[in-house]
Amino acid sequence: MVxxxxxxxxYLRNIALPLMLFQVCLTVAYAHRPNVTTSLIFLATLVMLLGYFEFLFRDEWFRLTNSHAYWWLNSTDAREAGLYFRIAQIHRQVMTDVLDAFRVTLFNTALLSDLDLTVLRVNGPxxxxxxxxYAISFLxxxxxxCRRFVLFALIxxxxxxxxxxxxxxxxxxxxxxxxxSTxxxxxxVLAGFVGLMCLYIPFVIISGLRVGDYHVLGLIGGVKGFLANPIGHxxxxxxNLATNFGELDWENAQKSGETEAAVESAVGVLLYQxxxxxxxxxGFYYWVGFTVWRLFDRLRHPQFCVAAYGLFAILVNGLFQEEALFSPLSLGLMxxxxxxxxxxxxRTGVLDPPAVPTLAPEAAGRLQPLGDPGGRP
Known part of the structure; x- marks a missing residue:
């Protein structure tokens, strides 16, 4: 605070909120039998329609949401720090409109820059x-x-x-x-996932260092800051949320191979702070993921598998993205x-080890974790 x-x-809010969401949903699911399927399908449909509206009718969307004023105010710190002037000097890219900030290489990665494909990003409501x-990914x-494959394909x-x-x-x-897993x-499958991550993580780090990727540089800065002060800063x-990016010397960070403080990497920021x-x-996040995976291994319910591997994947992404662990729409939803x-x-007794092995299938038959009274998952 000082x-x-x-x-x-x-950052207290960012770290505590996913844990609070976990506690609330755990308590509600244990005490009641919530039917969230209908609500989430409706929400997914609404969010999908809003996304298409913004993509197809961006000018109308900007007028309805007062986006021009919002993004102008949002960029105040960067403008006052001279960030756009430095970008024009170094990269010969002149910012002429708010929309210029939304144009990125496909999936915002240097690995696809040779394809020369740019996207005008959708930012959502x-x-x-x-x-x-991340909200779209979760939905x-x-x-x-839930096997709603038509909506899945449309979103x-x-x-x-x-x-x-x-x-x-x-x-x-x-x-x-x-x-x-089917x-x-x-x-x-779990061993295969672990092996895949053992290849994916080094690949991202090595390729990121070659191109000076900010996410990798921020992770290294966070780890070095942690090693220098293991108690935390x-x-x-x-x-990201406590730093003025317009004042960061990214060119120097790319030359040195690290940032001075942790940015861009949620794991690096957690270790640094x-x-x-x-x-x-x-460790608690991984324990939750493994608990859901063990339930899937016993019951073979697809929602348990999606929850487990979705959580594991978000935690891996936390190495290279702040939003992965600090956004309520990412880790919070999962x-x-x-x-x-x-x-x-x-609530149904499936979580506890059964006294008689034959009881487990009966309990599994009663389990409808996110289902409605009609019996659909």
Whole structure:
């Protein structure tokens, strides 16, 4: 609080809110039998329509939402720090309109820059393309687990329009692991996922260092800051939401291969701010994911598989994105989903080891974690 009152409050909220959502949904699912399927399908349809409206009728969307005024105010710190002037000097890119800030290479990665494909990002009703992408990814996964494949297919283009690779990776990993689990044993699929991550994480780090990717540089800065002070620098020290990006010297960070403080990486920011205490928070997230995975391994319910691997994928993304762990529409939604599954399993007695082995299938038959009284999942 002494170092950065506003930053401390922001990051306390970011870290606590997903845990609070988990507790609320766990309690509700244990005490009652909530029917969230209809509500989430309606929400997915509404969000999908809003996404298409913004993409197809952007001028009308900007007028309805007063977007020009919002984005002008949102960029005040960057303008006053001279960020756009430096971009024009170094990269010869002149900002002429608010929309220029939304034009990015497909999925905002240098790996696809040779394709020369640019996307005018959809930001959604929450005015943040990456958080909106994670919300779309979660809703798409829920539709997939409920076998609403038509809506699932219709909502996917919105995810592409946001051009957020992290949310797309979560969707691809969770769906592919769920499909693989219908063919192979759960432990084999889990081992395959771990092996894939052991290849994916080094690949992102190595390729990111070659091109000077800010997410990788921020992760390295966070880890080095943690090693220099394992107790932590305090909430609000570093991090995207407590930093004026217009004042950061990215060119120097790319030359040195690291940032001075943790930015862009949620795991790096947690380690930098909380020190060794960050492992308690991260460990709890993994425990939740493994608990849901064990329930899937026993019951073979697809929603449990989606919740488990969706949570694992988001945690991996947390190495390279702040939004993965600090956005309520990312980790918050996935923890809430996992909590509904765990709470429902505890309510029906499936979570506890059965005294007689034959009781488990009976309990599994009664389990409808996110279902309606009609028996649909």
């Amino acid at each position: 170092k950065s009152p506003q930053g401390a409050i922001i 929450n005015f943040h393309s990456i958080s909106f992408a 798409a996964l829920f539709l997939f687990s 996917l283009p919105i995810l592409v329009f946001t051009s957020a690779k992290g949310a797309l990776i979560v969707l691809l990993l969770a769906t592919s692991m769920t499909l693989a 063919v192979f044993q759960g432990r084999i 305090g909430l609000g020290s570093g991090g 909380m020190g060794v205490a960050a492992f308690i928070v991260l 923890l809430a989903f996992a909590a509904l599954a765990i709470g429902s399993a505890a």
